[in-house]
Amino acid sequence: MADNGEHGIDAVERRPSISIRQGGVRTLHAHDVSIRQGGAMQVEAQEVDVTQGGIGLAQARQVAVSAGTLGVANADEARLELSAATLVNARSATLEESAAAVLVAQSVELRGSAVGFLVAREVRGHAIRVLFGPSAAFAFGAGLGLALALARFLRSR
Numbered sequence: 001m002a003d004n005g006e007h008g009i010d011a012v013e014r015r016p017s018i019s020i021r022q023g024g025v026r027t028l029h030a031h032d033v034s035i036r037q038g039g040a041m042q043v044e045a046q047e048v049d050v051t052q053g054g055i056g057l058a059q060a061r062q063v064a065v066s067a068g069t070l071g072v073a074n075a076d077e078a079r080l081e082l083s084a085a086t087l088v089n090a091r092s093a094t095l096e097e098s099a100a101a102v103l104v105a106q107s108v109e110l111r112g113s114a115v116g117f118l119v120a121r122e123v124r125g126h127a128i129r130v131l132f133g134p135s136a137a138f139a140f141g142a143g144l145g146l147a148l149a150l151a152r153f154l155r156s157r
Contacts, residue, residue: 016030016031016032017030017031017032017033017034018030018032018033018034019033019034019035019036020033020034020035020036020038020039020040020053021036021037021038022036022037022038023038024038024039024040024041025040025041026040026041026042027040027041027042028040028042028043028044028045029043029044029045030045031045031046031047032045032046032047032049033045033047033048033049033060034049034050035048035049035050035051035053035055036051036052036053037051037052037053038053039053039054039055039056040054040055040056041055041056041057042055042056042057042058043055043057043058043059043060044059044060045058045059045060046060046061046062047060047061047062047064048060048062048063048064048075049064050063050064050065050066050068050070051066051067051068052066052067052068053068054068054069054070054071055068055069055070055071055073056071056072057071057072057074058070058072058073058074058075059074059075060073060074060075061075061076061077062075062076062077062078062079063075063077063078063079063090064078064079064080064081065079065080065081065083065085066080066081066082066083067081067082067083068083069083069084069085070083070084070085070086070088071085071086071087072085072086072087072088072089073085073087073088073089073090074089074090075088075089075090075091076090076091076092077090077091077092077093078090078092078093078094078105079093079094079095079096080093080094080095080096080098080100080113081095081096081097081098082096082097082098083098083099084098084099084100085098085099085100085101085103086100086101086102087100087101087102087104088100088102088103088104088105089104089105090104090105091105091106091107092105092106092107092108093105093107093108093109093120094108094109094110095108095109095110095111095113095115096111096112096113097111097112097113098113099113099114099115100113100114100115100116101115101116101117102115102116102117103115103117103118103119103120104119104120105119105120105121106120106121106122107120107121107122107124108120108122108123108124108125109123109124109125110123110124110125110126110127110128111125111126111127112126112127113125113127113128113129114128114129114130114131115128115129115130115131116131116132117131117132117137118130118132118133118134118137119134119137
């Protein structure tokens with residue numbers, strides 16, 4: 001286990017378990033990663049646990065974020081509690097009082113959460129707020145593509 005205090009570290013080699021408290025790293029490779037009041041730009045691990053911190057890119061089997069932020073998560077299981085994420089790509093995702101801009105998963109459970117774009121095979125929960133489901137996202141993308149193509153055509157004249 002490593003504790004880096006309040007100093008930033010550029011990269012950490014693969015270790016069985018790494019813990020960061022009130023600090024940050026750029027790149028992190030380990031089996032288990034625990035971040036408390038700190039952050040990392042890129043994490044590759046089996047299990048990632050973040051409390052009051054943030055990660056830019058997380059690639060893991062399990063990602064859990066509590067009272068934190070997440071840029072992009074690519075995981076088998078993702079769990080966000082009182083947190084925000086830009087993109088979550090997971091086999092199974094659970095959001096409790098959290099928000100995600102884009103959520104792609106086979107199975108999703110939402111409780112008191114909001115999602116911008118949601119693509120999922122199965123959705124469960126209550127107090128759900130989804131801006132765009134699959135059909136609305138497709139229509140939005142088609143409309144945006146048409147508008148961009150028209151703008152490009154008019155600009156080239």
